[in-house]
Amino acid sequence: MEPIQVIGGGLAGTEAAWQIASAGVPVIFWEMRPKRFSPAHHTEHLAELVCSNSFGAMSSDRAAGLLHEELRQLNSIVISKADEHAVPAGGALAVDRGQFSQDLTETLAKHPLIDFRRGEVSAIPEGIVVLATGPLTSPDLAEDLRRFSGMEYLSFFDAASPIVVGESINRDIAFMASRYDKGEAAYLNCPMNKEQYLRFWEELRKAEQTELKDFERETAKFFEACLPIEEQAKRGEDTMRYGPVKPVGLSDSRTGERPYGVVQLRQEDKAGQLWNMVGFQTNLRWGEQKRVFQLIPGLENAEFVRLGVMHRNTFINAPQLMSASLQFKQRPTLLAAGQLIGTEGYTAASAGGWLAGTNAARLALGKEALTLPNTTMMGALFDFISSASPKHFQPMPPNFGIIPVLGEKVKSKPERYGRYRDRSLADLASWKANQL
Template sequence: MEQQPIQVIGGGLAGTEAAWQIAQAGIPVILHEMRPQRFSGAHHTEHLAELVCSNSFGAMASDRAAGLLHEELRRLGSIVIGKADEHMVPAGGALAVDRGQFSQDLTTTLAAHPLVELRRQEISAIPEGIVVLATGPLTSPDLASDLHRFTGMEYLSFFDAASPIIVGESINRDIAFMASRYDKGEAAYLNCPMNQEQYLHFWQELSNGEQVELKDFERESAKFFEACLPIEEQARRGEDTMRYGPLKPVGLSDSRTGERSYAVVQLRQEDKAGKLWNMVGFQTNLRWGEQKRIFRLIPGLASAEFVRLGVMHRNTFINAPQLMLPTLQFKQRPNLLAAGQLIGTEGYTAAAAGGWLAGANAARLALGKTPLSQPPTTMMGALFDFISSASPKHFQPMPPNFGIIPELGKKIKNKRERYGVYRDRSLTDLETWKTSW
């Protein structure tokens, strides 16, 4: 009997990973992507797995939450993390990629797989059969309405924001200096130093900057996600809030003077050629004219040329604790799975992880096998256990973090040492779990 193809809806990170895992399991898959027929408010290209915000997947070190998730996915054969490793650009201790090459390579690779059919069309209703929903936080209105009818629940929402990107040649290198915090790894960040007077002036202007006005329904229903808090919102929380956040000067000194600044704005390389630089932590909802005026107050950026200004958009997600199993199956329809920001995980790597598990389990359903759930002592297992068991009343998007992993059997006061033990346990349990499939 001919195997019916599994349908994956959405060609972002989660959908791309899910489709690849299904095809690698020997099952035909149809990957539906509405671009370029229809674009969301955040996408700019028709490529799969387009990175619409930062180009960073987070810390590389495996004793960091994001880095541990990277390593788990490497060991599971993730195509997203594999391609991220191939297209990495210097970013100190972070895994950052040349976003153009990264998404183009994934598009070419998926399209060339003999079991993957890429269909450029919008899907307005959930199909029959085995389906993976990976439509992301900007699901098209018709499909969102059908999902609402299926679940009987309204979406939850929060606001997400993207940082500006600057042409490297427009940055004054006589002022900005190359360094990574604590001299960790290669000097990969451009740092714009501020003295106290410059910082206070910048803080005041930023605090009073004019934002894009939210629509009534957005203002009433949405919340800011703390990990992507707009820079102007941080400024309004207090004079020193930014100095303890993205403008923290600790661990940075100008090798030309040996001095540490009062505050530092960091720029991270966007592409392999170093022609484009991202303002780290500067996601914003300021009006575009205000962005240019205020951000050019930063020393070294007086003549900054912006290739992309910051934008903010509403992200939507379902109430996963009421609807989902840790296998990423819907409770009321086990052959319907979902992954990515749609289910309330936050971050690129978490989207890839969800895509991996949803894809693997969709393939197992097609093969008549029992779906997998991962040990909660792994970062992947802890993340999906959380989104399926958290309090539905207070559910908010969750990034990978050690706070959701079960405690160790012993107390370890040193945080770095404790995280290292978490890592060792996670990777050991992952390898043991892999042998049980």
């Protein structure tokens, strides 16, 4: 049997390679690092989490949490390892990113059917192939894909938040709590009064950003769910207070008062040595980041192990090119997954890897490719990216707005989302019993 080639060692590629090998089909699994690094990666490990260590809300009545649970039911290697290497994060599934990616690297490298190769692939190979090269596909392969599809890429900009050394955070000011006291108190909260907030807001608006290249400036389009903090500040005095600096549901137990604004930090590692500034993705110059972010009470002496970075992401026009099985319409033996096809978020990338890998293996075994019920979060997401308007297509994260409505109107949002969950998991169980 000819091996399937999987290109790209991110979350999607890692999941795809594992699912193919688990089906008894040999895989040649390509990752260009460490021979060549993308602008956003720092290690050579598979499934490196470059923006945040959080996979989103754990509760299955939330969109991300439902996607987690669907992937657990389908034996996802990524979610299995995420559960294994989870760190406290309130109601979110967050991982020790170093242990998580190192474990996945070692696990896949040991599989007897996975031929793990380090090197850059510059053209789409023949045969059955899964493209999972992500939003920073290398230029040669990107150009070959452009020629193959006959279309230009769409692009937007994505940014990563700074990471702070835990010992440098002033615990006399920062306090531990989760919003509305949900789950374990897993966030460090830096409170600001009005005067402190306004000073921070003013300095953030004036801070110097890294300049974009001419071609980037012409095509730049920020993804709203990952908007740089300085861009939020420019939208108005209170924009951040309705976003990442919102004080709602947080009170300092030492004073009993709710702050005017709160900057939250989420634990990055199991030891609690590193903390991520939640929602503070940024394109500020590094010197400006230190100057402005140290104005936040509790971070006046902050040590940064990683400052924020911003990079260009690219994705194909999936509605015009792909089917809900994640096959290219003009070449069904070519499949793709991850941010390259316009899904947003770690869990969505893993879900795409699961389906692309599963279908690639089925093609190799002489079986028909599968699509998932659109009443599941996975099925709804892939139905959306294959059927949206090509003219206005933009990346889509998992959300309940893309799932078909219930048979009856339910006014209560928690109850409605709970019913979406129940229907999804029931339909997935039935589909799994009949299709897999």
